[in-house]
Amino acid sequence: MPAPDTATLLIHCPDRPGLVHDVTGFIFSHRGNIIDLQQHIDPAQDTFFMRLEWSLENFTLEQEEIEARLQPLARRHEMQMRLHFASRRxxxxxxxxxxxxxxxxxxxxxxxxxxxxxxxxxxxxxxxxxxxxxxxxxxxxxxxxxxxxxxxxxxxxxxxxxxxxxxxxxxxxxxxxxxxxxxxxxxxxxxxxxxxxxxxxxxxxxxxxxxxxxxxxxxxxxxxxxxxxxxxxxxxxxxxxxxxxxxxxxxxxxxxxxxxxxxxxxxxxxxxxxxxxxxxxxxxxx
Amino acid sequence: MPAPDTATLLIHCPDRPGLVHDVTGFIFSHRGNIIDLQQHIDPAQDTFFMRLEWSLENFTLEQEEIEARLQPLARRHEMQMRLHFASRRxxxxxxxxxxxxxxxxxxxxxxxxxxxxxxxxxxxxxxxxxxxxxxxxxxxxxxxxxxxxxxxxxxxxxxxxxxxxxxxxxxxxxxxxxxxxxxxxxxxxxxxxxxxxxxxxxxxxxxxxxxxxxxxxxxxxxxxxxxxxxxxxxxxxxxxxxxxxxxxxxxxxxxxxxxxxxxxxxxxxxxxxxxxxxxxxxxxxx
Amino acid sequence: MPAPDTATLLIHCPDRPGLVHDVTGFIFSHRGNIIDLQQHIDPAQDTFFMRLEWSLENFTLEQEEIEARLQPLARRHEMQMRLHFASRRxxxxxxxxxxxxxxxxxxxxxxxxxxxxxxxxxxxxxxxxxxxxxxxxxxxxxxxxxxxxxxxxxxxxxxxxxxxxxxxxxxxxxxxxxxxxxxxxxxxxxxxxxxxxxxxxxxxxxxxxxxxxxxxxxxxxxxxxxxxxxxxxxxxxxxxxxxxxxxxxxxxxxxxxxxxxxxxxxxxxxxxxxxxxxxxxxxxxx
Amino acid sequence: MPAPDTATLLIHCPDRPGLVHDVTGFIFSHRGNIIDLQQHIDPAQDTFFMRLEWSLENFTLEQEEIEARLQPLARRHEMQMRLHFASRRxxxxxxxxxxxxxxxxxxxxxxxxxxxxxxxxxxxxxxxxxxxxxxxxxxxxxxxxxxxxxxxxxxxxxxxxxxxxxxxxxxxxxxxxxxxxxxxxxxxxxxxxxxxxxxxxxxxxxxxxxxxxxxxxxxxxxxxxxxxxxxxxxxxxxxxxxxxxxxxxxxxxxxxxxxxxxxxxxxxxxxxxxxxxxxxxxxxxx
CATH class of the missing domain: 3.40.50.170 (Formyl transferase, N-terminal domain)
Incomplete structure (x- = not known):
């Protein structure tokens, strides 16, 4: 069974309205299909956490360029970000x-x-x-x-x-x-x-x-x-x-x-x- | 302790790209802040499920009009939808x-x-x-x-x-x-x-x-x-x-x-x- | 439901051969029928523990005299003993x-x-x-x-x-x-x-x-x-x-x-x- | 670690007074020391169950003769009996x-x-x-x-x-x-x-x-x-x-x-x- 071709993004940043919308907009605009999305808000710390896994099947970006293309989004929301690919065991x-x-x-x-x-x-x-x-x-x-x-x-x-x-x-x-x-x-x-x-x-x-x-x-x-x-x-x-x-x-x-x-x-x-x-x-x- | 002023949306519909982005766009455009979002995809049924809870504190729609305003979105994605308010025990x-x-x-x-x-x-x-x-x-x-x-x-x-x-x-x-x-x-x-x-x-x-x-x-x-x-x-x-x-x-x-x-x-x-x-x-x- | 008429004995003492035989002999000799017997030996401490519950239905001793009649046995084996009756809630x-x-x-x-x-x-x-x-x-x-x-x-x-x-x-x-x-x-x-x-x-x-x-x-x-x-x-x-x-x-x-x-x-x-x-x-x- | 030299007896038979006393008497009379004794009574079936494990260290019977020597006891109480030795893996x-x-x-x-x-x-x-x-x-x-x-x-x-x-x-x-x-x-x-x-x-x-x-x-x-x-x-x-x-x-x-x-x-x-x-x-x- 080959590893499914997916990418996973782990994020945390200060909580504010529009975060999920913004990140999913990035995925959607490059034709990714979300497989799993989980978020968590720590109200005591006012911090937002998210894990997002999406299919790379029709994704319009190469694996190598995804991280760079996410940077503006990350900077805008002061995000700490980790990006992983299922195919890289x-x-x-x-x-x-x-x-x-x-x-x-x-x-x-x-x-x-x-x-x-x-x-x-x-x-x-x-x-x-x-x-x-x-x-x-x-x-x-x-x-x-x-x-x-x-x-x-x-x-x-x-x-x-x-x-x-x-x-x-x-x-x-x-x-x-x-x-x-x-x-x-x-x-x-x-x-x-x-x-x-x-x-x-x-x-x-x-x-x-x-x-x-x-x-x-x-x-x-x-x-x-x-x-x-x-x-x-x-x-x-x-x-x-x-x-x-x-x-x-x-x-x-x-x-x-x-x-x-x-x-x-x-x-x-x-x-x-x-x-x-x-x-x-x-x-x-x- | 008064019930927090939140709305909860329960959705299921055929899975397709952009669903989370679309629904969170509706919330964001009316200044709602998401408190909890969970989604689930049943790949065997190709069905998307989501629970979304958001704060009504700064929300620009009245409780009574939310359901009607969601209808175009629901029709577009063939969504089954339930809307609840925490304040209505x-x-x-x-x-x-x-x-x-x-x-x-x-x-x-x-x-x-x-x-x-x-x-x-x-x-x-x-x-x-x-x-x-x-x-x-x-x-x-x-x-x-x-x-x-x-x-x-x-x-x-x-x-x-x-x-x-x-x-x-x-x-x-x-x-x-x-x-x-x-x-x-x-x-x-x-x-x-x-x-x-x-x-x-x-x-x-x-x-x-x-x-x-x-x-x-x-x-x-x-x-x-x-x-x-x-x-x-x-x-x-x-x-x-x-x-x-x-x-x-x-x-x-x-x-x-x-x-x-x-x-x-x-x-x-x-x-x-x-x-x-x-x-x-x-x-x-x- | 009336409490069943039983007596319970809790014992601990130095471990040695014959303890169970000796205690059950006391019960048997006065026509008690054992309902539950559990024992435990702590080999590190060389200590014997036992809980024994028996029916008082045909028991030939009065509740008041049981404790005294157990004393010789207790002394012989250096037992710490507690006696309880289910009927005394x-x-x-x-x-x-x-x-x-x-x-x-x-x-x-x-x-x-x-x-x-x-x-x-x-x-x-x-x-x-x-x-x-x-x-x-x-x-x-x-x-x-x-x-x-x-x-x-x-x-x-x-x-x-x-x-x-x-x-x-x-x-x-x-x-x-x-x-x-x-x-x-x-x-x-x-x-x-x-x-x-x-x-x-x-x-x-x-x-x-x-x-x-x-x-x-x-x-x-x-x-x-x-x-x-x-x-x-x-x-x-x-x-x-x-x-x-x-x-x-x-x-x-x-x-x-x-x-x-x-x-x-x-x-x-x-x-x-x-x-x-x-x-x-x-x-x-x- | 050599298997400890113990014997285990599994018994079930009709419940009656004196069973534990009788079986432990057999062990004690041949200088066995009980390591573990557990019994259970099923009141619905009026049946007595027991597991008894004892040390063979000072036991005065040979392994081969134990079963035969237990027979009178078994017959007297209509016991079903199984005997095992830890040393026989x-x-x-x-x-x-x-x-x-x-x-x-x-x-x-x-x-x-x-x-x-x-x-x-x-x-x-x-x-x-x-x-x-x-x-x-x-x-x-x-x-x-x-x-x-x-x-x-x-x-x-x-x-x-x-x-x-x-x-x-x-x-x-x-x-x-x-x-x-x-x-x-x-x-x-x-x-x-x-x-x-x-x-x-x-x-x-x-x-x-x-x-x-x-x-x-x-x-x-x-x-x-x-x-x-x-x-x-x-x-x-x-x-x-x-x-x-x-x-x-x-x-x-x-x-x-x-x-x-x-x-x-x-x-x-x-x-x-x-x-x-x-x-x-x-x-x-x-």
């Missing part, structure tokens, strides 16, 4: 450590055609999952991390990611803190899966914390990585019921089902350009 | 039998200001809930129903509803089948709560059926009433987990929590004009 | 402020026969809900609280509760911090409903905190009140999905449905003696 | 067709040590998933099925399963109806995953049926296979929310996450001997 790097559930889940979706991305490489700080990567024919790069080599290894990772033209980094249970250089190189393009319902139980061993507190529900949170650990914009969360019967080990085991599905869903929205970040929160146009 | 009649959970839930929401409607009357086929109605100061009308008097009683009910200018009828666990005359008098304006996850367990005693089948989840479904019993367009559904420990009586008791919240949510969407019916299904603009 | 006091959703929900359940307790009184720090109490015929006591009179008013409340032989206090959205004297008077018998998924968003205005953090799920938590604010043993929690579309006011409104059902469920388990507190956590025998 | 055969999500999910769990079984073989009616099986080193047997050869092929499958000493058959999206010979060979040991909330949408293409009906929730059901298609005892069910935005293809894609987790959970309970079948329903001792 995102290139996604998976970062892993030892746990296999997220990586297998993503690779199985990819093989089934349910994840419209390219996965040019897997990066790991342990050798454990090399066989998993090789089974699916994805190049596996081992970057062992120590306190001493961490900075150099991350620099080498960034070089490799750039060389492979990676757009999006997915921390699929990668047990290392990402340093600022990497975050700056991929702003709001690094997705993490945290194994708790954030902001409850930040930091290490959240299932141990949850067990100690005696909660009746555990959760998982996928968020963009920012400089503040576990404080980035939340993309998706889900939970499940647990009980006094469940040991910490049970929580760890049960939680894996949450982690893999929450991460996969967040990535789905991300690669389809359904997520807009604003003031450390996300607008997810489902 | 819907008038809702509650139909009940003996069970109190839905009626108390709705009356408590109403008293708390969480249900923006008028409730001019409660109709019942038993006297049981008269004290409940009187406690909240709502006129209670008892229409005992027998096989012989059913047609006449329903005719009298319709007269009463018309006299009270009722828009919406809510069957809040009303244990009588509604006849065609009533359904025709209130097309897609009668909401029912069925105590199962439809289409599983239609008809009477769904909890008994669920228990006999040994399901691990029970549900409730709110739908518009149509001529086919339990077959009307579904507005909202929710479920809860049960187990072999739960007797039929437990399911009945537990299910009440589903019934009241599912019905209240469906009614919330209905009275805010967020629901559009199309080919026996609903588009719910959440 | 708990007497529950509701504490409220201004919000009506929890109180109406509990009173409607009570009227429907779904809450097997007596509710001898409602205590409030505002007059707002007096009509609600009076509609259901429950005595309403207004104790206005100021910084100056708080200690005296709470002492008067305790006197009233003792006079009315209250077992259980339910803070049904009571917007006052309970002081240590009250907590000591009703150890693990005061239930609170906190309007967040604890331990996220402790303290005041949790929906504001949730909105600011941009969470995708909100929750409610019912717990026993202890000296540490919002840190008591959690009995029940539930959550619902929200989105960027929801304002703080939407979260407040939506959250009410969680609050009332979570509190009602926790109270249901409490009054049926299904909850055992241990090391600031609960064992809930569902 | 179940041997599970996976049946697949073309869809990869359930098989990858189960194989990844198995590799992670989260599924305590042996998987000696995969049987398929298409070649599609041979590479998936081979990647995980599981022998893959292709049995193409036509109307003409179906009976012979199933007979060959049964021979193979017997030769491989298979206990449990998992239909992991196997798109063939199982015939009576297979069902008789593995009574209540064949698990299926049906892609709907049964009993809604039995038979083929349930997502198409769900879409046509306009439901707001889709589900998946894992059940034991019996002679009546989609009518076997339900082990586990789960659901997710969908909307008018979701096409049939979206439902198919989204539903896969339900299917794989529901099947995995049902299998988890099955292989740990937590499921007891009774009158076409299951008692699941969670």
């Amino acid at each position: 995102k290139r996604v790097a998976l970062f892993v450590t030892k746990e296999n559930h997220c990586i297998y889940d993503l690779l199985a979706r990819h093989e089934a055609g349910d994840l419209p991305v390219d996965i040019p490489l897997i990066i790991a700080n342990h050798e454990t999952l090399r066989p998993a990567a090789e089974r699916f024919g994805i190049p596996f790069h081992h970057f062992p991390i120590t306190k001493e080599n961490k900075q150099a290894q991350e620099a080498a990772q960034i070089d490799l990611l750039k060389k492979e033209r990676v757009d999006t980094v997915v921390l699929a249970r990668y047990m290392q803190i990402i340093s600022p250089a990497m975050i700056e190189a991929f702003p709001h393009q690094i997705l993490n899966i945290h194994h708790s319902f954030l902001p409850a139980f930040v930091g290490a061993k959240p299932y141990h914390q949850a067990h100690a507190r005696g909660v009746k529900i555990i959760g998982a949170t996928s968020h963009y990585v920012t400089a503040d650990l576990d404080e980035g914009p939340i993309i998706h969360q889900d939970v499940m019921r647990v009980s006094h019967e469940d040991s910490v080990q049970d929580l760890v085991r049960l939680g894996r089902d949450l982690e893999k599905t929450v991460l996969a869903k967040a990535l789905w929205w991300h690669v389809r350009d359904q997520v807009l970040v604003y003031q450390n929160k996300t607008v997810v146009f489902e | 819907k008038r809702v009649a509650l139909f009940v039998t003996k069970e109190n959970h839905c009626i108390y839930d709705l009356l408590a929401r109403h008293e708390a200001g969480d249900l923006p409607v008028d409730i001019p009357l409660i109709i019942a086929n038993h006297e049981t809930l008269r004290p409940a109605a009187e406690r909240f100061g709502i006129p209670f009308h008892h229409f005992p129903i027998t096989k012989e008097n059913k047609q006449a009683q329903e005719a009298a009910q319709i007269d009463l509803l018309k006299k009270e200018r009722v828009d919406t009828v809510v069957l809040a666990r009303y244990m009588q089948i509604i006849s065609p005359a009533m359904i025709e008098a209130f097309p897609h304006q009668i909401l029912n709560i069925h105590h199962s996850f439809l289409p599983a367990f239609v008809g009477a005693k769904p909890y008994h059926q669920a228990h006999a089948r040994g399901v691990k989840i029970i549900g409730a479904t709110s739908h518009y009433v149509t001529a086919d019993l339990d077959e009307g367009p579904i507005i909202h559904q929710d479920v809860m987990r049960v187990s072999h420990e739960d007797s039929v009586q437990d399911l009945v008791r537990l299910g009440r929590d589903l019934e009241k919240t599912v019905l209240a949510k469906a009614l919330w969407w209905h009275v805010r004009d967020q629901v559009l019916v199309y080919q026996n299904k609903t588009v719910v603009f959440e | 708990k007497r529950v006091a509701l504490f409220v402020t201004k919000e009506n959703h929890c109180i109406y929900d509990l009173l409607a359940r009570h009227e429907a026969g779904d809450l097997p307790v007596d509710i001898p009184l409602i205590i409030a720090n505002h007059e707002t809900l007096r009509p609600a109490a009076e509609r259901f015929g429950i005595p309403f006591h207004h104790f206005p609280i100021t910084k100056e009179n708080k200690q005296a008013q709470e002492a008067a409340q305790i006197d009233l509760l003792k006079k009315e032989r209250v077992d259980t206090v339910v803070l049904a959205r009571y917007m006052q911090i309970i002081s240590p004297a009250m907590i000591e008077a009703f150890p693990h018998q005061i239930l609170n409903i906190h309007h967040s998924f604890l331990p996220a968003f402790v303290g005041a205005k949790p929906y504001h905190q949730a909105h600011a953090r941009g969470v995708k799920i909100i929750g409610a938590t019912s717990h026993y009140v202890t000296a540490d604010l919002d840190e008591g043993p959690i009995i029940h929690q539930d959550v619902m999905r929200v989105s960027h579309e929801d304002s703080v006011q939407d979260l407040v409104r939506l959250g009410r449905d969680l609050e009332k059902t979570v509190l009602a469920k926790a109270l249901w388990w409490h009054v049926r003696d299904q909850v055992l507190v241990y090391q600031n956590k609960t064992v809930v025998f569902e | 179940k041997r599970v055969a996976l049946f697949v067709t073309k869809e990869n999500h359930c098989i990858y999910d189960l194989l990844a769990r198995h590799e992670a040590g989260d599924l305590p079984v042996d998987i000696p073989l995969i049987i398929a009616n298409h070649e599609t998933l041979r590479p998936a099986a081979e990647r995980f080193g599981i022998p893959f047997h292709h049995f193409p099925i036509t109307k003409e050869n179906k009976q012979a092929q199933e007979a060959a499958q049964i021979d193979l399963l017997k030769k491989e000493r298979v206990d449990t058959v998992v239909l992991a999206r196997y798109m063939q109806i199982i015939s009576p010979a297979m069902i008789e060979a593995f009574p209540h040991q064949i698990l299926n995953i049906h892609h709907s909330f049964l009993p809604a949408f039995v038979g083929a293409k349930p997502y198409h049926q769900a879409h046509a009906r306009g439901v707001k929730i889709i589900g998946a059901t894992s059940h034991y296979v019996t002679a009546d298609l989609d009518e076997g005892p339900i082990i586990h069910q789960d659901v997710m929310r969908v909307s008018h935005e979701d096409s049939v293809q979206d439902l198919v894609r989204l539903g896969r996450d339900l299917e794989k987790t529901v099947l995995a959970k049902a299998l988890w309970w099955h292989v740990r001997d937590q499921v007891l079948v009774y009158q076409n329903k299951t008692v699941v001792f969670e």
